Amino acid sequence: MKLLAIPGTGFVEKSVTKHRSDLMIVSDWVEGSAVFFDQTISKMDVSDFLRDEGYYQDQDFAMDFTDQIWIELGNRNARMAGGSALTVGKDTVEPKGIGRMLLEILSA
Numbered sequence: 001m002k003l004l005a006i007p008g009t010g011f012v013e014k015s016v017t018k019h020r021s022d023l024m025i026v027s028d029w030v031e032g033s034a035v036f037f038d039q040t041i042s043k044m045d046v047s048d049f050l051r052d053e054g055y056y057q058d059q060d061f062a063m064d065f066t067d068q069i070w071i072e073l074g075n076r077n078a079r080m081a082g083g084s085a086l087t088v089g090k091d092t093v094e095p096k097g098i099g100r101m102l103l104e105i106l107s108a
Contacts, residue, residue, distance in 0.1 A: 001045055002037040004029055006053075013054045019065045021055060026065075027072040030093065035085045040094040043070060 010025025034041045047059065047066040056062035073093055077084040087094045 001039060001041065003033045003049065004036065011055060015056050015061065015065070016058070019061075019068070021050075021065070023065075023068055023072055027069050027076070030069055031073060031076075031086060034093045035095045038095050038097070040092050042092045043067070044091070 007025055007029065010022040010029075012020035012022075015021065030041060030046055033039075043063065043066045046069065047056075047062045050056045050062040050065065051059050056065070070088065070093075073086065074088045077086060077088045085096055087096060
C-alpha cells in the first residue's frame with residue numbers, strides 16, 4: 001500500500017488517552033492516499049500504520065480514531081451527493097477511478 005507523505009502538521013505522536021492528531025488532516029491524508037494512488041485502503045491498514053509509526057501505542061485506541069476517520073469520510077461523501085472521489089464502505093475506502101486520471105493529467 002502506498003501512502004502520501006505525512007503532512008508537517010496534524011499528526012501527533014503518542015496518543016495514549018486522548019486523540020492528539022487532527023481528524024480533518026488525517027482524513028484528508030487517507031482520502032488523498034486512496035485517490036492519488038488509485039487504491040483501496042482499509043481501516044486496519046490505517047490503524048496499523050498509526051500504531052506502527054508511533055502515533056498510537058494501543059491498537060484498540062488507534063482503531064477508535066480510525067473509526068472517527070471513517071465517519072468523517074462518510075459525512076464528506078454524503079455532502080458531495082454522489083460527486084465524491086471515494087466510495088466509503090464499512091471497512092474500506094475505494095477510489096471511484098478518477099485518481100488514475102488525475103495522475104495521468106499531472107504527469108503529462
